[in-house]
Amino acid sequence: MSQRPQAIQARLWSDGEVRYGEVAVDLAAAGADRLFTYAFPPDLDLVPGTWVEVPFHSRKLIGCYIGPAPAPPGVQVRPIAGVVAELPPLPRDLIDLARWVADRYLCTFAAALRLCIPAGARRRRVRERAVAAVALAAPRAEVAAAVEAAERRRAHLQARVLAMLLERPGPVPLAEVAARLGDHARAALRPLLDRGLIRRVTLTARRDPFGGRAAPPDAERSLTPAQREALAAVERALADDNPFSPRRPILIHGVTGSGKTVVYLQAIARVLARGQQAIVLVPEISLTPQTVGRFRARFGDRVAVLHSALSEGERWDEWLRIRRGEVDIVVGARSAVFAPVERLGMIIVDEEHESTYKQETTPPYHAREVAEERCRRAGAVLVLGSATPAVETYWRAERGEIERVVLPERVDGRPLPPVELVDMREELRAFNRSIFSRRLQEALDETLGRGEQAILFLNRRGYHTFVLCRACGEAIACPNCAVALTCHLPGPGQPQPRRLECHYCGHAEPVPSTCPRCGSDKIRYLGAGTERVEAELRELFPRARVLRLDVDTTRRKGAHGEILGAFSRGEADVLIGTQMVAKGLDFGRVTLVGVVLADTTANLPDFRAAERTFQLITQVAGRAGRGDRPGRALVQTYMPDHPAIAAAVRGDIAGFYARELAWRQVQGYPPFADFVRLLFTGPEEGEVALAARAAYQALLPYGKDGAMEVREPGPAPLVRLRGQWRYHLLLRGPDRQAMVAAVRAALVGRRLPGKGVRMSVDVGPYTIL
Structure with a gap:
């Protein structure tokens, strides 16, 4: 802190002069979405955006000083506790942008301000890193003479330390001294410090996310x-x-x-x-x-x-x-x-x-x-x-x-890769039960035989997507979420052959030998994820070098870069991945892309399902043929006539958008209307439903003039996640900000019935799942 709290308070009340300012206090409560007035001495130079520490009830919280305020009549105003010196002030334009975010997305001003500064700094968990260093304390000519004297005395280590410092224009970290001259060089520092030739200093060291690696020069390319x-x-x-x-x-x-x-x-x-x-x-x-x-x-x-x-x-x-x-x-x-x-x-x-x-x-x-x-x-x-x-x-x-x-x-002049559609229904009729069609197997064999690379895309993690009891039809579900558990292969050092995992809450359990519901042992594994693609590929092509890029392989810091770097250097023949491999990657040796199953997003109960399917297929197919050799893409599907899949295979961009826009206009979906989604969550389903119904009743009057549609509340498509029941209601209308204003007037600051229920508002939701 640059100003101690006691000193600030003493100056305030002894001088009798007080200035007042508005502070956005870092509070999570929506009901506290306002600026608070605090006092500070007139000689304390606060610019808008300065971070301050303020008393709030019995706590001390951080806040952002927004600007001066008039003296509140008849109110004893508490002084700020201090200025947070280690946090630079926010620029004025970011403060104004945060106000816009708060208004547009119906969040508190404090929540919007949090976006503008790293959480670790705001919570004061991190500061600039200080490192110990040494620097010259005597004139350079005197130090140069001391080097020669040390050599004559055979104090070679002292001479090398001084010579190293003479080479550098500024201080040198002790760690660098030890790295260049050995750990025993530290022992040579004491006599040099005692003689006043060098001094200890503290440097601020940057934590470099690039690890000190320099980027290779890039040749400027001529434009088409x-x-x-x-x-x-x-x-x-x-x-x-x-x-x-x-x-x-x-x-x-x-x-x-x-x-x-x-x-x-x-x-x-x-x-x-x-x-x-x-x-x-x-x-x-x-x-x-x-x-x-x-x-x-x-x-x-x-x-x-x-x-x-x-x-x-x-x-x-x-x-x-x-x-x-x-x-x-x-x-x-x-x-x-x-x-x-x-x-x-x-x-x-x-x-x-x-x-x-x-x-x-x-x-x-x-x-x-x-x-x-x-x-x-x-x-x-x-x-x-x-x-x-x-x-x-x-x-x-x-x-x-x-x-x-x-x-x-x-x-x-490189051609776009031709895209070939493979009807997986025909594979079933030919008794091919593999997730690889015969055509994809042939293409992989040809590609690997030529020493080229391939990318296989499947937007599902795990080995099997769910486990089913054939006796009662029960899919083994997560105890915390209304979703089926995904079957994964064991991780390193895990003795069990397989495990079940929830991709929402992280719950994991062994695969049961009998059905938890009926006790039958007729357990069947269904569906495929990236782990199964990898396993079957290794069986088909045991000599192929395979990498997998998904959430499970990239949990460790730096794993993304390591996997992509290895593939880029040609250290693997096939890269298997989820949507991570569909986004902007550029590998010149990739000549084949295989979409293992194009249907995963097409049937989701969401208005963007067709758009997402078209984008994923087009994007991942575009990873092929970006180098000197032409590429191709194979798209496997059980729905070859689906409009989005068919358009992506044909490369019919204009046709897809024309069809999708016409459908959305009829249905009243964006961009012809907009949504605001209210989501209610809580541990008891009845309480959640009660809160959702009360919100619906409060919003109904705002839809009577036809300005917006207030839809009946109901269970969300994912009705239970992480132990919380989920109900939602949707507002639909042409004017997003009118809907935001209605929610603010009807519900913000209002206590809804329903014990333990929380309401969140998503303005312009990307998905309604």
Whole structure:
């Protein structure tokens, strides 16, 4: 703390002069969504965004100073307890952006502010790392003479320490001294300290997420005509400084392998030339090393990275570099949209269609929407990139709200991979019970025989997707969730042959020998996940080198990068994965992509099921043929006539979007209407249903004028998760903010019936599961 609490209070009451300020206190309670007034001395220089410690009831909490406030009449105002010196103030634009997030997504202002600073720093669990070091204390000429004297005395270690310090312009960490000269070099420091030749100092050491690795240089590539057109659109937007004509977002709609990243690099170079900064959002942590590598190769150490896989210390150090203006480019997942850059010139949202840009927990923001608002406020350019844009983005481009630039071909004249559909019903008729069709087995054999690589995609984890009792029909379910348990192979050192695991709450148990419901031993394993794909592939091709990329193989920090790096170096022949392998990865030796089952998302009870299916198939097929050799993709399905699957196989992008938009218009789904979802959770189903019904009754009057539809509450599709029952109700209407206002007026701050029930609000939900 830079100011001690006792000193602040003494100055307040002895001087008799008091100033007042509004503080957003870090509270979780929705009912406390307001600013609180505190007193502070007039000579205490607080700028908006300063973090302070304040008394709140019997606790001391952290808060963000927002600005001055008038003296409250007739109220004894408590003084702040101190200034949190280790936290730099938030920029004013982030405070204003947090207000917008709170209003748009119906969360508290404090919850929105939390998005703007790493949690470890806000909770004061992490600080800058201090390391012990030594530096020269005497003039350099005197030290040089001391080196010669030490050599004459045969004090060689002392001479080497001094010579090392003479080589460096500043202090040297003790760990580096020991690493270069050996641990015994520390013994040589004492006589040098006693003679005043050197001194001990403390340095701030950066926790480098890149591990000190330098990026290899990147050769600048010539642009195709389509890429030049895309870059020209960005340059026109950057040059348009008319404050009365807001810049339209730019959609780079390029087929897979069309070189969108090259356009990004060139566009950011233009931004940096203007003295501005850029943020690049990627949808998956697994993509971050690859993307960061491209940007660091071009722009060096002026690139920072922000994502949840960093340690708290690494994340804090990167945030501080950004806040201090030491970087020009920030690359990260959705939370990086709140990076504290102050000279924002551009935000790029790569693979803008991905669901991971939508946060499911409070605040339920969408990074693409926040990026657009932040660019609007800063006068910056928003660039969206995708081969399969979100339906809402495509519709806005059709209406002219977004400028669309098409990259219709791959770079270097490479052809798009032909996509072949395999009807798995025919495989069953031919008595092929394998998850690999005969055609996919042949293709894999040919690919491996030529020394090329393959990617196999299945968007399910585990070995079997569920375990069924054939006597009573019961699927063995999680005791905490209303979902079937997934069968997994044993982990290292586990004696049991298989285990059942819940992918929602983490519950695990051995596979029972008899049915828990009826006691029958007629247990059957059904369905397939990535573990089964790996096991069957190893049986079919025992000499193939296989890697698997899914949640189970990437729990350890750095595992994403290790697996992808090994595959990129050619240390494996086949990469098996879930949706992680469908997003933006670029491997030049991959000539075959196999979609093991395209049906996994098509039948979900969700209005985005067709869109998600089309995007996944198109994206994963696009991983093939990105190098010198042509590629191909095989799509296995039991539903060859499904419109989304058929359109993806044909490569009919325009036809898919036209059909999907027509269907959504008839059904009243986004972009023609919007949703607000209220979710009620609690340990007792009856209490949850009671709360949901009370909320419905409170909201009904707001739907009487036809401005919105208030749907009857009912069980959520996933009715029980982590021991909590789940009911929901949906509001649907053309005006999202009108629905938000209705929920705020009817329910925020109101106590609903139902013991132990919590309500959460998802504005613009990506899914209604």
